[in-house]
Amino acid sequence: MSGLERWYRWLLAWYPRDHRRMYEDEMLGVLLDGARPDQRYPGRAETVDLVRSALWLRFGRTRGRMGDPHWTEAAAVVGTVLPVLLFVYHLRHLLVPYLWSLRFGDRPAAQPMLWVFALGWAAVAVTALLRWRGVAAVLAWTATAVEVVALTGWYPTQPVTVLYALWPLVLAVTAAAALSVPRTAGRGLPVLGRRRYIVVVLALAAGGLASGIDPLTIRLVRYPEGLELAYWGGTGGYLPGFVPGMASLPARLVELAAAGTVLVALARTAAPLRRRLLVLLAPAAVLMMLISEFYLGYVRSSVQFDPPVLLEPQQWVVLVLTPLATLLVGVALVHRRERRLHLIRLGEAAERGQLTEASSR
Amino acid sequence: MTEAPLREPAFLILTSLAAGPQHGYAVIEDVARISDGEVRLHAGTLYAVLDRLRTAGLVEVEREEVVQSRLRRYYRITAVGAQRLAAETERLRRHAEAAGRRLRKLRAAGAV
Numbered sequence: 113m114s115g116l117e118r119w120y121r122w123l124l125a126w127y128p129r130d131h132r133r134m135y136e137d138e139m140l141g142v143l144l145d146g147a148r149p150d151q152r153y154p155g156r157a158e159t160v161d162l163v164r165s166a167l168w169l170r171f172g173r174t175r176g177r178m179g180d181p182h183w184t185e186a187a188a189v190v191g192t193v194l195p196v197l198l199f200v201y202h203l204r205h206l207l208v209p210y211l212w213s214l215r216f217g218d219r220p221a222a223q224p225m226l227w228v229f230a231l232g233w234a235a236v237a238v239t240a241l242l243r244w245r246g247v248a249a250v251l252a253w254t255a256t257a258v259e260v261v262a263l264t265g266w267y268p269t270q271p272v273t274v275l276y277a278l279w280p281l282v283l284a285v286t287a288a289a290a291l292s293v294p295r296t297a298g299r300g301l302p303v304l305g306r307r308r309y310i311v312v313v314l315a316l317a318a319g320g321l322a323s324g325i326d327p328l329t330i331r332l333v334r335y336p337e338g339l340e341l342a343y344w345g346g347t348g349g350y351l352p353g354f355v356p357g358m359a360s361l362p363a364r365l366v367e368l369a370a371a372g373t374v375l376v377a378l379a380r381t382a383a384p385l386r387r388r389l390l391v392l393l394a395p396a397a398v399l400m401m402l403i404s405e406f407y408l409g410y411v412r413s414s415v416q417f418d419p420p421v422l423l424e425p426q427q428w429v430v431l432v433l434t435p436l437a438t439l440l441v442g443v444a445l446v447h448r449r450e451r452r453l454h455l456i457r458l459g460e461a462a463e464r465g466q467l468t469e470a471s472s473r
Numbered sequence: 474m475t476e477a478p479l480r481e482p483a484f485l486i487l488t489s490l491a492a493g494p495q496h497g498y499a500v501i502e503d504v505a506r507i508s509d510g511e512v513r514l515h516a517g518t519l520y521a522v523l524d525r526l527r528t529a530g531l532v533e534v535e536r537e538e539v540v541q542s543r544l545r546r547y548y549r550i551t552a553v554g555a556q557r558l559a560a561e562t563e564r565l566r567r568h569a570e571a572a573g574r575r576l577r578k579l580r581a582a583g584a585v
Contacts, residue, residue, distance in 0.1 A: 131520075131524065134524070135520045135523075135524070137543055137544040138497060138520070138543070138544050138545065138546055139497070139516045139517075139520050140543065141497070141498070141540070141541075141543040141544070141545060142497040142498045142501065142516045142519070142520075143516050145498045146498065146501065146516070157515060158515045158516065158517070161515035161516070161517040161518055162515070162516065162517040163517075164517065165517030165518055165520070165521040166517065168521060169521060169524075
């Protein structure tokens with residue numbers, strides 16, 4: 113093997129395996145045919161061309177694959193449902209503390225940023241439903257950018273709040289990206305089905321606002337030194353400044369029922385759509401689990417210091433890379449599984465063809 | 474739904490194959506000839522575009538042979554590929570004619 117051929121082989125190694133299997137030998141022949149007799153190294157232009165094509169085939173093609181009709185359908189559904197979920201999520205953070213403060217007789221705290229978030233996502237949900245996809249996408253990216261700016265401002269004094277706001281931020285990015293996919297305008301509702309959409313929206317509203325049950329139903333016993341809260345399913349103490357976070361049994365049951373309803377509704381969609389919905393929602397879900405499982409120690413220690421302890425750079429790396437890696441692995445797994453199913457179907461069809469041929473002889 | 478216009482390399486590769494089945498290196502040479510040496514395809518672009526055209530059913534492998542212990546494939550344009558090339562040629566012709574008409578008017582008005 114000549115030195116030039118070795119160089120070409122090294123450059124061709126950048127290509128995806130399936131492309132190499134199909135074209136490597138042929139490409140090598142073309143490259144060597146085009147080389148000058150005394151050429152020892154690949155030319156600059158052909159090197160750039162080979163690397164650029166290899167990178168496009170590795171990454172650009174993945175983007176192209178994401179344009180298949182099932183991904184478009186999944187993006188349409190996500191772009192219709194997630195804005196509602198994000199609206200309910202922000203509304204919950206406005207409504208529940210407001211109800212608690214009313215119940216305790218405190219002055220409700222002004223939450224202008226939370227109003228901006230909630231109204232922003234309400235506008236996204238409505239415009240997406242009205243099939244104004246472009247407007248909805250611009251609003252969604254604006255709402256996401258505003259959230260990023262607000263979280264950056266809060267981070268030095270409230271890093272734990274920011275940490276817990278990261279998975280909804282991933283959902284916000286997912287919603288904005290889904291709404292940016294062309295040819296999805298008005299498709300979310302037909303793909304999901306009007307009835308299923310209504311069920312999902314009602315379940316999201318019920319589950320998201322369930323923690324408002326506590327301040328409405330709780331029994332308050334006032335003592336000179338404070339208050340005692342009597343929940344359904346538990347008790348707790350209240351001192352000024354304490355933020356009630358314990359969910360009582362009825363609120364928890366409503367949340368579980370709502371989550372179950374949403375999962376069943378989405379699980380009943382067609383298999384290719386279901387797989388893709390899972391992949392698109394997995395980054396936020398995995399990040400939420402990661403934070404609640406592995407960042408608990410940080411959360412507990414950070415709040416004990418003033419100013420609070422900030423996240424280490426390596427913790428940020430994990431928080432940023434986990435959703436990205438989850439998405440890429442999910443996309444690869446879906447394509448691998450569907451390719452396998454396709455090959456199995458082809459094999460079965462070929463077998464049936466052989467059987468028919470044998471029986472007709 | 475309207476199909477996206479063919480990019481120049483794809484258009485020229487289809488044009489080259491419209492003359493008859495050819496192997497990769499011959500396509501590179503032919504494209505250089507068709508474009509008066511303006512477009513010189515490299516192997517990376519050629520096989521990325523051929524792969525796309527093959528997947529879209531616009532070209533197919535006609536035959537394979539082994540030359541100097543290396544695989545050589547001959548590609549040919551399919552009926553769908555010929556239709557697509559014809560549609561693209563017509564689109565480009567319409568645009569070129571419109572541009573020509575307006576340039577003639579511009580020259581007649583003495584603006585250029």
